[in-house]
Each structure stands twice: as C-alpha cells, then as structure tokens.
Amino acid sequence: xxxxxxxxxxxxxxxxxxxxxxxxxxxxxxxxxxxxxxxxxxxxxxxxxxxxxxxxxxxxxxxxxxxxxxxxxxxxxxxxxxxxxxxxxxxxxxxxxxxxxxxxxxxxxxxxxxxxxxxxxxxxxxxxxxxxxxxxxxxxxxxxxxxxxxxxxxxxxxxxxxxxxxxxxxxxxxxxxxxxxxxxxxxxxxxxxxxxxxxxxxxxxxxxxxxxxxxxxxxxxxxxxxxxxxxxxxxxxxxxxxxxxxxxxxxxxxxxxxxxxxxxxxxxxxxxxxxxxxxxxxxxxxxxxxxxxxxxxxxxxxxxxxxxxxxxxxxxxxxxxxxxxxxxxxxxxxxxxxxxxxxxxxxxxxxxxxxxxxxxxxxxxxxxxxxxxxxxxxxxxxxxxxxxxxxxxxxxxxxxxxxxxxxxxxxxxxxxxxxxxxxxxxxxxxxxxxxxxxxxxxxxxxxxxxxxxxxxxxxxxxxxxxxxxxxxxxxxxxxxxxxxxxxxxxxxxxxxxxxxxxxxxxxxxxxxxxxxxxxxxxxxxxxxxxxxxxxxxxxxxxxxxxxxxxxxxxxxxxxxxxxxxxxxxxxxxxxxxxxxxxxxxxxxxxxxxxxxxxxxxxxxxxxxxxxxxxxxxxxxxxxxxxxxxxxxxxxxxxxxxxxxxxxxxxxxxxxxxxxxxxxxxxxxxxxxxxxxxxxxxxxxxxxxxxxxxxxxxxxxxxxxxxxxxxxxxxxxxxxxxxxxxxxxxxxxxxxxxxxxxxxxxxxxxxxxxxxxxxxxxxxxxxxxxxxxxxxxxxxxxxxxxxxxx
Amino acid sequence: xxxxxxxxxxxxxxxxxxxxxxxxxxxxxxxxxxxxxxxxxxxxxxxxxxxxxxxxxxxxxxxxxxxxxxxxxxxxxxxxxxxxxxxxxxxxxxxxxxxxxxxxxxxxxxxxxxxxxxxxxxxxxxxxxxxxxxxxxxxxxxxxxxxxxxxxxxxxxxx
Numbered sequence: 001x002x003x004x005x006x007x008x009x010x011x012x013x014x015x016x017x018x019x020x021x022x023x024x025x026x027x028x029x030x031x032x033x034x035x036x037x038x039x040x041x042x043x044x045x046x047x048x049x050x051x052x053x054x055x056x057x058x059x060x061x062x063x064x065x066x067x068x069x070x071x072x073x074x075x076x077x078x079x080x081x082x083x084x085x086x087x088x089x090x091x092x093x094x095x096x097x098x099x100x101x102x103x104x105x106x107x108x109x110x111x112x113x114x115x116x117x118x119x120x121x122x123x124x125x126x127x128x129x130x131x132x133x134x135x136x137x138x139x140x141x142x143x144x145x146x147x148x149x150x151x152x153x154x155x156x157x158x159x160x161x162x163x164x165x166x167x168x169x170x171x172x173x174x175x176x177x178x179x180x181x182x183x184x185x186x187x188x189x190x191x192x193x194x195x196x197x198x199x200x201x202x203x204x205x206x207x208x209x210x211x212x213x214x215x216x217x218x219x220x221x222x223x224x225x226x227x228x229x230x231x232x233x234x235x236x237x238x239x240x241x242x243x244x245x246x247x248x249x250x251x252x253x254x255x256x257x258x259x260x261x262x263x264x265x266x267x268x269x270x271x272x273x274x275x276x277x278x279x280x281x282x283x284x285x286x287x288x289x290x291x292x293x294x295x296x297x298x299x300x301x302x303x304x305x306x307x308x309x310x311x312x313x314x315x316x317x318x319x320x321x322x323x324x325x326x327x328x329x330x331x332x333x334x335x336x337x338x339x340x341x342x343x344x345x346x347x348x349x350x351x352x353x354x355x356x357x358x359x360x361x362x363x364x365x366x367x368x369x370x371x372x373x374x375x376x377x378x379x380x381x382x383x384x385x386x387x388x389x390x391x392x393x394x395x396x397x398x399x400x401x402x403x404x405x406x407x408x409x410x411x412x413x414x415x416x417x418x419x420x421x422x423x424x425x426x427x428x429x430x431x432x433x434x435x436x437x438x439x440x441x442x443x444x445x446x447x448x449x450x451x452x453x454x455x456x457x458x459x460x461x462x463x464x465x466x467x468x469x470x471x472x473x474x475x476x477x478x479x480x481x482x483x484x485x486x487x488x489x490x491x492x493x494x495x496x497x498x499x500x501x502x503x504x505x506x507x508x509x510x511x512x513x514x515x516x517x518x519x520x521x522x523x524x525x526x527x528x529x530x531x532x533x534x535x536x537x538x539x540x541x542x543x544x545x546x547x548x549x550x551x552x553x554x555x556x557x558x559x560x561x562x563x564x565x566x567x568x569x570x571x572x573x574x575x576x577x578x579x580x581x582x583x584x585x586x587x588x589x590x591x592x593x594x595x596x597x598x599x600x601x602x603x604x605x606x607x608x609x610x611x612x613x614x615x616x617x618x619x620x621x622x623x624x625x626x627x628x629x630x631x632x633x634x635x636x637x638x639x640x641x642x643x644x645x646x647x648x649x650x651x652x653x654x655x656x657x658x659x660x661x662x663x664x665x666x667x668x669x670x671x672x673x674x675x676x677x678x679x680x681x682x683x684x685x686x687x688x689x690x691x692x693x694x695x696x697x698x699x700x701x702x703x704x705x706x707x708x709x710x711x712x713x714x715x716x717x718x719x720x721x722x723x724x725x726x727x728x729x730x731x732x733x734x735x736x737x738x739x740x741x742x743x744x745x746x747x748x749x750x751x752x753x754x755x756x757x758x759x760x761x762x763x764x765x766x767x768x769x770x771x772x773x774x775x776x777x778x779x780x781x782x783x784x785x786x787x788x789x
Numbered sequence: 790x791x792x793x794x795x796x797x798x799x800x801x802x803x804x805x806x807x808x809x810x811x812x813x814x815x816x817x818x819x820x821x822x823x824x825x826x827x828x829x830x831x832x833x834x835x836x837x838x839x840x841x842x843x844x845x846x847x848x849x850x851x852x853x854x855x856x857x858x859x860x861x862x863x864x865x866x867x868x869x870x871x872x873x874x875x876x877x878x879x880x881x882x883x884x885x886x887x888x889x890x891x892x893x894x895x896x897x898x899x900x901x902x903x904x905x906x907x908x909x910x911x912x913x914x915x916x917x918x919x920x921x922x923x924x925x926x927x928x929x930x931x932x933x934x935x936x937x938x939x940x941x942x943x944x945x946x947x948x
Binding site: 011012014015016017018019020021022023024025027028123199200201202203251252253254256285286287507508509510674675677678681682683684685686709710711715716717718719721723724747 | 808810818823824825826827828829830831832834835837864865866868869872874878881882883885887888889890891892893894897912913915916917919920922923924925926927928929930931932933
C-alpha cells in the first residue's frame, strides 16, 4: 500500500480550486451569445389555465422569445418520465399522469411552470414576466395525504380517482396476522415523517446550447447523473438521439438526491436554445428552489409490533400514506416502496412483516429521493416503535435490541421483505456507541441536569441501509426502467500517468481523491499522477451516476475491474520485455518483476511500451493500455450502525439542546477515513435538522408554501449543532472487490429516530411531531396551559 | 439607465457600467467574471456571497454595487498568493472543512474577518459567528475546527 492508498486520510485534490474560487459551477459558465430564461410560475396551488396573454411582454426591452406549454406540445415535446413502474396490490400499473415541462390546461402546485421568457438579461426576462397576463380559474387544492384520499376532495387528475397513484404491498399478510394472533404484547404507534426541502447550497441551473453546424445539442446542468438526464431527456422528452445530445454536469454544489431528477427546466432550455438558435441560461433563485426542487419524505404511518413475553419480535405491520406531490418525479415511485418497505426488518430477525403503502397525489411540489430516500422513513418507523416497545415492556432499549438483532453467525441473512444481508455485526456497533456515549453514566447526568432545572433524555437508533443500488436484474424485476450498472475507463498515458473516466459524479463526496487513492493503491502511483474525470457524457463511456451511496460500491468496483485488466495486460507486456513466462510475472508497488529474480520493469516503462513500442508482442497483443469495465452489483450493500442522542430540555422555553451525539457505523472497508467522517457529519446534520429544525409546511386550505425561504425554513446553523462523536466498525461487504458498503446517507438515516427517542424519553411521552420545535416541546411539557390557551 | 461604477477589487482598480439596481455580487460575478463569490439564497441568510469591503466581511447580495463605489473589495480570488493558500484556506483543506465547495468562499471570507479580530477562538465563538453562513454538507464540525486552526495560524503569522 502506498502512503496515499486505500485507508489513508489523503487531503482532497479538489480543494484547491474550491478554496480559491476556481470551481466551475453551472451558473459560473457563460456561452457566447447567451440569453437568459426566466420561468413564470403559478402562484396558485391548483387552477385551470385558460389563457396566456404575452402581447405586452413580447414588446419588453431585450425580450427575444416567450413560450408556453402549448408551444412545446406543438413541437411534440413529451412529458417528464418516471423511472420506476410500481404495480398495485391488484396487479394494476400505477397511475402515471402526464407531466409536461410547461403546464398545459392546468397548474397543480404553487411553482408549476407556466411560460418561459427569454431575454438579453435576467432582469429583462424577469421584468417581462410581470407583463404576462395569465387567465387562471382557481380550483380548490389539497396538500395533505390524509385529506387527499377522502371522498369529495379536490382531484388532481381525472385518471387517478381519489388521487391514488398506487396501492402497493410487500410481505406476507397471513403470516403477519398469525404472528399478531399469538402475541403477548402489541405496541402501536402513529408517526409522521415530516416533509423536507433538500436545499443543496447551489441552486439548480441549466444552460442549453445548439450548434447548427453539427446539429449537436448541449445541456450544462446541475446534475448528479448526466447520463441519466441524457437518456431521459433525449429518449422521452425531446426525442434527440444520444450522439447529438451532450450533457455536462460540471462542479455541482451539493445534491442530496435533489439533483438526480430530470427537471422541466433542463428540457426547456435545451429545446428553446435549438428553437431560437442561441444559448439559453436559467438559474434558480432560492425562493424558486423551494417551489421546484423535489422535496423529501412526507409519510403518515401507522405501525404495530407484535412481541412474545420476552420481547422477541414476532411480527410487524406497517401502513403508510406517501405524498407524491403533484406529479411523479423521476424516482419518486420507488422511494416509499422498494427503498422503504424492504428495510422494515431493520437490524432485527422479525420473522413476519407486512407493509401497505398508498401513494397519493397532492397539490404540492413533487416528492422524491432525499438523502436516505425511504431508508430514513423505514428506520424512523422501526426504531421509534422498538423504543416504544422497550418502554412498554419495561426492558432496557439496548437489551431489547440485542435480543432481536440478526445473530453474528446468521449471514447471509434473508429478511421477510426481500433483502439478503451479506454481513454486519450489530452487537459490536451497539456496544461501541453505548461506550462512546457513556450510556451507563446517563442517570448521573440526568440527576445533575435536574438540579439545574433541566430535563435530560437519551435515545438510540440502530439502522440498516440497502445501498449501492443495485443488481440490474433484480431492480428490473421490481419495476426499474433502467439497469444500474456503473462504468469506469482507466486510460494509462504513455508516461504512466492515469486518467479515469467514471460514471459516478462527485458533488461534495471527494471522488477525485478517493478514486485516485484506489488507482494509486493498485498501480503504485501518487494521487497526483491520477486524474478523475466525470460529469460529461462526451468523455465518459456511460454511467448511472451518484446517489444511494453507490459511488464507491458500484463505481469503485468498476474502477477496480478496469485496474485489474490494466495490470493483467501489463503482465503480458512485461513478460515479453523480460523474456519470461507471463505466469512468472508479479506486480507490486508499481513494478513488474520476474518471480525470484531481480529482473523488473516499472509501470511507467510498461505504459511507454504499450503505446510507442519498438519491441512489442504485436502478433499476440494489441498496443495501448486503456481499459473499460461495466460493473453490475451482485447484491445491495448493507451499511449499518447505532446512533445515540442525548438531549437537555429547558422546560421554561421548550428549547432542546443536543448535548451529545454518537454515531458508530459499519461502512465496510474505508478508503479515506477523513472523508468518511465528513460524510457522516453532514448526514447527521440533516438528520438532526429533520428532528429539531426542518419542516416544510403548506397551508392546508390554500396550498401556499409557508416555509419558502431561509427565514421560514429552519436550516441547521453552526450554533444549532454539537461536535459529533463518530466511530467505525468494519465488517467487509462480501460481494464487491473493495469490500465497501457506502457512507453517504447513514447520518440522515439514524439520527431522526435517535433524537426523537431521546426527546420522548426526556419528556416521558410516546410521540412528538418532528421537528421538535420549542413550541411543540413546551406544549408537550405544559398540556394544561396549552388547553387553557 | 446605466452608469459606470469604480472600485478596487483584489488590489486592482476596476470599472463596470451597471444598472443602479445591480447588486455588488452581480457586479463581481457578471461584470468582473469573479465567479468564486456565490449566490445561495435571496434573503441574505446563507452567506455564500460574503466578501470583504474595506476590510470587513459583508454579504455582497445585500449591498448595491453603487454603494461599494470607491471602496476596496477582497473576494475569495484575492486571498491566496499564487499557488500558496492563505492560512485560513490551508486550514479548511487540512481539516476537511469543505465538501461541495459552494458555501466555502463565503465561509472562508467570513472566517478571515473573525480571525482578524481574534486568533484564539473557542468552539462556541466560532459557532456563534457562523450564524450568517449556511453549509449543507459538513454539519459544521470540520468547519469549526478549520476556523480555529486557521485563526491560530493567522495569529502566529502576525506575531
């Protein structure tokens, strides 16, 4: 292993450009002759769109063109597609209403796009938008899933009665009913998983460009997966062949899932640029992001857990209403199904599980994957009900978990909800977290806090994730409309430096460093000799992108495959040069040697020979050292862990102070511990944010978004969070070449349940809605005063 | 209606002809091409646009370019000496105080202002100071460490 190889906390290669203002984010780019697009959006949650009068606006200064949905429709532009087909219990396919990039006939949420104004400057486009008259006929709106399914409520689509997208289930109903019939105790809980706004700090942006000479369309966009955008937009929306469509995702300022999806604006600028034959740039402002970026979570759940007299779990029954918003975003349909219900076994051996999920359309921004995507929702259900069960049964929460953990010798472990866990050790991560958080010392700290008039609580959550999505055949059988391979091309240059072209995309994760470490480790190079190229469909063979903590597990595995091919080909060249048998050639620390001799060639010499050979086995071997691999995962990976939160509540104000947060996680092999810790910290902040700060709120009558800016939507600030204690336990993934599991989402998955378990523990109550704001906590402490007021 | 607005940016005298409504951040990004200063919100909360005006950190989205006329502005592009990072930049790299890099320029410029006031900073002082800078990637843990280290390095460089 080199000093910059796997396992080393190598400082990041990408940092210099970001620290010196040299990053190139989409809005930093400008194309020659570029115009600016502004999108006129619906101020209503639900309205008939009876007419758009653009006559005054068209005459505005600098205005080049104004288009509406009808113009796109006339050009045959298709709707934004959904990538995963879910079938209901009765076998019928989900309702998939059309989602035109610019609305036609009706608007269905505040922020729905109505027209695009293209002008010489952003300000001129914005000014002109104010001159457009839209004839809306307002309709009643519905925003909450509990309301939307009731009779007589507003209907979003004629083809989706009762606003139902699908009514799906997973698991064994009869076995679960039988388990409940013999239960000693049943714990029941009603939970809301609050709607969140992902809020990557870089607002979305897109530039469309068309080259008349070549017929090439180019889209620069804030995406986590440019090839997915090319595929979806090219094949389904604009009907452009892929050799005439290039999608570039340059530096991207955070994603957290929200930049996976194919958004209307990408299609609008690409289409409009060709229409007017000039580059068109659109950049969201933050207010616009709140009403157009896909939101996350938004589940309402009833769950019941059946136990025997010792607290052994017998069965789990979960019923969830999932809010889809007004349209189906790209991966929305799989989030509350295959990324949610499949995780309901958690870390436990619950033998019978039955989950029912209804997905509901409402007059809100579409909901899709947000950091964790289904797994935080599943963990919240499992860990809140397990904690509640422990309290009801009078068993220590850690002990109840231990009694039900998947045993160490049970792997591979088949759950009753479709997944097969390959490895893990939940006992060890639990013990690590208990020790690091001084769990046993809690009573002393509680008593000390009580003397100061404060109320302390401690809560834990274990979690399991299914990451590294996923075996293509498996997800295909479950309704995914695309396979989920990843590619890596390793191009060794003649002097021995390396360019890697990866289908993974980094938008904060540090792949330019970690992927380079893998190359350095395998080939005996320094990370400076390796460049990681990503984010451009013209450079990368193919790729499905970065989400679901898949980059290292899937993209990294493809990289290892290509590196192995490079090393193997190098052996053939070395055998020729060293006049030895290929079987006798060894490769280590950047050198090919003949076993048992001092005869050696460096990797650089082999690379040079591969490209400019004078002495080469040309009859048997092609020149060149450039290898490409497609890796299809054999299984999901299963990171797991235990998070413990300790809170101190001021009963006078209801303010919850998070005084300690401990995370013990198992991510498999760790390539760069510094980066892994950073990923955990960030995930924790978002998970804690969900529990204590963040909540997306719509007015239940008007459908107006009430939390539409950073003045209303409480993003966690530095002084809201503690330092985190993080530790890792390593059990290797058994089915990928690096033994890695993925670490990007863990913090957001475990933290909400841990924090809420701590708060409910402190207050001695069963549940409290997230976010646990001072107002809610105060009301929980003072129910009489609340009733009186 | 446009008019010329002049100021000193990163040590150079600059002039650009802008509308009266042009914000300083637009002046920097769109007229001077200094795209290191970012725009992350429209309500003056996120701090991605923090620059120094006459030595103090300000949010460049919350001031008109004309208000900065005649002033001295330092942006993230003006901090490093060639390829040598400023101690605060170096501390962010060493302590992994950045991930996607979008909030980073504002964080660093804000941190430099804090460190110019005090070099021995407690965790609490740093967290309080960062009230006006939002990061979505790091959970602030490593940013806080980086700022403490960067401030100490700036302090010893001065001493």
